[in-house]
Amino acid sequence: MSTPFSELHAGLDRLRRLVEREELPPPAIIDAQLTLRCFMRCRYCRIWTFEGEELGFEPWRDLVTELRAWLGPFQFIISGGEPLLVPYLTELLEHCRDLGVQTSLTTNGRLLDDPLLERLGRSGLGTLVLSLDALSPTHDQLRDSPGLAGHLRSVVEHFGTSSERIKLKILSVISRANLGEIETLLDWAEGCEELTAVLFQALAQPFSTEFRQDWYLHNDLWPDDLEAVDGLLDRVVRRQAAGGKIENERFQLEFYKLYFRDPNQFVRHRCNLGRVLLKISNQGQFSACFHMGVMGDLARGSVREQWYSRQADEVRRRMRRCDLSCNLPVNCNFKENAALVFGDRWREFDRDAVEQP
Ligand SMILES: C[S@@+](CC[C@H](N)C(=O)[O-])C[C@H]1O[C@@H](n2cnc3c(N)ncnc32)[C@H](O)[C@@H]1O
Ligand code: SF4
Ligand code: SF4
Secondary structure, eight states, X not given: OOOHHHHHHHHHHHHHHHHHHHHOOOOSEEEEXXXXXXXXXXXXXXXXXXXXXXXXXXXXXXXXXXXXXXXXXXXEEEEESOGGGOTTXXXXXXXXXXXXXEEEEXXXXXXXXXXXXXXXXXXXXXXEEEEOSXXXXXXXXXXXXXXXXXXXXXXXXXXXXXXXXXXXXXXXXXXXXXXXXXHHHHHHHHHOTTEEEEEEEEOOSOBTSOOOTTGGGGOTTXXXXXXXXXXXXXXXXXXXXXXXXXXXXXXXXXXXXXXXXXXXXXXXXXXXXXXXXXXXXXTSEEESOGGGOOOEEGXXXXXXXXXXXXXXXXXXXXXXXXXXXXXXXXXXXXXXXXXXXXXXXXXXXXXXXXXXX
């Protein structure tokens, strides 16, 4: 039975929705998982366990066209799975280039050779991010791929003239396995003209595993030597201040020190990515966080309309109450979430504010 109180509550809820929708900006980060297929079996990733039909070229082309009209020039981030397995990849990159959409692609690099680099260069790829955790066989062991570190090193050092318009970056996951090797990697990167930047991520719960708060207690790649973690991150911060090619914000590097003590930092700080992130799955569903539900589907028409739908609002509401820790606010989308959680002055790292929200 409805009471004056429940009617008031429903009315306030309708008002809140109206205000939120009005204030909600279009998404600022577009992350496309063209495929979840992968031929590698890295120790920290099980994304490849996905099996099933994936979209072809046309829906992705139409999505880029719609987003360009809605957002203006934007950056189309291609992740995965292993994107170099996507048969229509260069066609899609060309479409992005023709519309003035910037592209960035992260790869394990195993399939890269001169002809492929040349094709990527010709299709207008903006940034190529190579995953590389160490220069030694540590990397090969993490990825169960003998000779991979040597191959990537050679790709970087012989980065051809045909691909020179592509910006080249290294992405390195900090874990117990490579803690002692990161500075050697940085020394090498600093000496490589071809490399624009090195970007660090902290080990997160392996993708496509059941999310739980205590995952790190049972993960043998989780570093437990906190002194070594702090020492490394302090030196990385110093190298950055001295002009090193390190792309992470300083705050993020400082934050990692807290993260390795308690990876559930954002459980206490809330995840606000629902307001900025649009991730599109290999099957055309989209959301800011698939763990909290699907916001829409490319097959159902306008992404813009679905972004402002009740269904999308509901996912945002669940996200704000999330009590999990995951890769997105900690690594890939740290900056955007920190700005929403800590406000405009988030770059002035204040440890007390972070520890006691
Ligand atoms: C999921 S992969 C997809 C692209 C491509 N297959 C690759 O490996 O570069 C994207 C990035 O996530 C990183 N990654 C994988 N598992 C991770 C984890 N558990 N924690 C943090 N980063 C992870 C990978 O090392 C890679 O740099
Ligand atoms: S991290 Fe990349 S290369 Fe490794 S299994 Fe996952 S998708 Fe494949
Ligand atoms: S932290 Fe954010 S992105 Fe990660 S599971 Fe929770 S709501 Fe989803």
